[in-house]
Amino acid sequence: MLPAYISHPDCSKHEMGALHPECPDRIAAIRDHLLIKGLLEFMQPHDAPLATEEQLGRAHAIHHVHEVAALIPESGYAQVDPDTWMNPHSYRAALRSAGAAVLATDLVVRGEAPVAFCNVRPPGHHAEHDAAGGFCFFNNVAVGIRHALDVHGLERVALVDFDVHHGNGSEDILCGDARVLMCSTFETNLYPFCGDEPRGPNMVNIGLAARSGSDAFREAVDWGWIPALDAFRPQMIFISAGFDAHREDDMGNLGLVEADYEWVTRRIMEVANRHAGGRVVSCLEGGYVLSPLARSVAAHVKVLIGAD
Numbered sequence: 584m585l586p587a588y589i590s591h592p593d594c595s596k597h598e599m600g601a602l603h604p605e606c607p608d609r610i611a612a613i614r615d616h617l618l619i620k621g622l623l624e625f626m627q628p629h630d631a632p633l634a635t636e637e638q639l640g641r642a643h644a645i646h647h648v649h650e651v652a653a654l655i656p657e658s659g660y661a662q663v664d665p666d667t668w669m670n671p672h673s674y675r676a677a678l679r680s681a682g683a684a685v686l687a688t689d690l691v692v693r694g695e696a697p698v699a700f701c702n703v704r705p706p707g708h709h710a711e712h713d714a715a716g717g718f719c720f721f722n723n724v725a726v727g728i729r730h731a732l733d734v735h736g737l738e739r740v741a742l743v744d745f746d747v748h749h750g751n752g753s754e755d756i757l758c759g760d761a762r763v764l765m766c767s768t769f770e771t772n773l774y775p776f777c778g779d780e781p782r783g784p785n786m787v788n789i790g791l792a793a794r795s796g797s798d799a800f801r802e803a804v805d806w807g808w809i810p811a812l813d814a815f816r817p818q819m820i821f822i823s824a825g826f827d828a829h830r831e832d833d834m835g836n837l838g839l840v841e842a843d844y845e846w847v848t849r850r851i852m853e854v855a856n857r858h859a860g861g862r863v864v865s866c867l868e869g870g871y872v873l874s875p876l877a878r879s880v881a882a883h884v885k886v887l888i889g890a891d
């Protein structure tokens with residue numbers, strides 16, 4: 584039984600202009616590096632399905648789904664927020680990204696894959712219950728989490744988010760849902776400029792100052808996330824896997840390196856093995872400079888699939 588690798592060619596057709604950092608090449612850079620590192624050989628490839636309205640509706644207001652669909656331009660770009668644009672292919676790409684999280688959940692909960700990594704874009708963790716933004720249209724991990732809870736009947740699911748930006752969309756959707764524990768580290772005073780005050784008792788938000796580095800990140804995980812996760816005893820863990828806290832990524836200033844992503848993935852897998860039968864679904868979020876992105880994803884996936 585091999586770990587699942589889920590992606591789709593549609594994810595590379597969405598683009599927001601030639602100079603936009605959230606670019607189609609991210610998908611290919613990651614895939615190529617996983618291939619070169621020999622990691623894809625140990626994974627079962629799947630095409631991401633299109634998420635259905637019913638699946639999206641578990642995390643989003645239906646009017647939000649319809650509003651995003653209504654924005655699809657026939658040609659050129661439609662602006663969604665100051666940083667977020669749609670081209671004619673963006674809606675299908677967004678449905679594939681959310682659909683990947685749903686398929687990953689099905690495979691892992693049914694025992695058809697021990698873990699899954701979704702190499703998809705657009706990312707999702709800034710998409711709120713009824714709002715797109717921050718390069719995100721639908722909240723992929725939240726759609727997967729609600730699928731695990733509402734369709735598969737799981738009772739406790741954790742979300743961990745190590746993107747340099749706070750997952751405000753995930754917090755908006757999941758705060759107050761006692762079936763979910765969300766643990767997040769993020770750089771303070773950075774987009775989306777929130778997270779310092781958790782919006783619910785099921786939120787463990789740890790803001791880190793710019794340039795605080797690897798030690799501060801690891802302390803936050805060891806002293807903030809792990810005790811909360813152990814007390815919660817999740818039956819499954821989702822990862823909002825953003826790699827823009829890397830030292831070579833100019834989107835943030837936390838100064839992490841590949842070894843930190845390898846380390847945090849090992850910490851997450853230890854929790855998953857203690858409580859969740861090792862069941863983990865990881866979905867790509869940020870990470871914008873292609874070389875450190877690809878290297879960091881490989882470090883993450885290597886531990887995720889147990890090839891370390």
Ligand SMILES: [Zn+2]
Nearest residue numbers: 746748827869
């Ligand atoms: Zn980010």
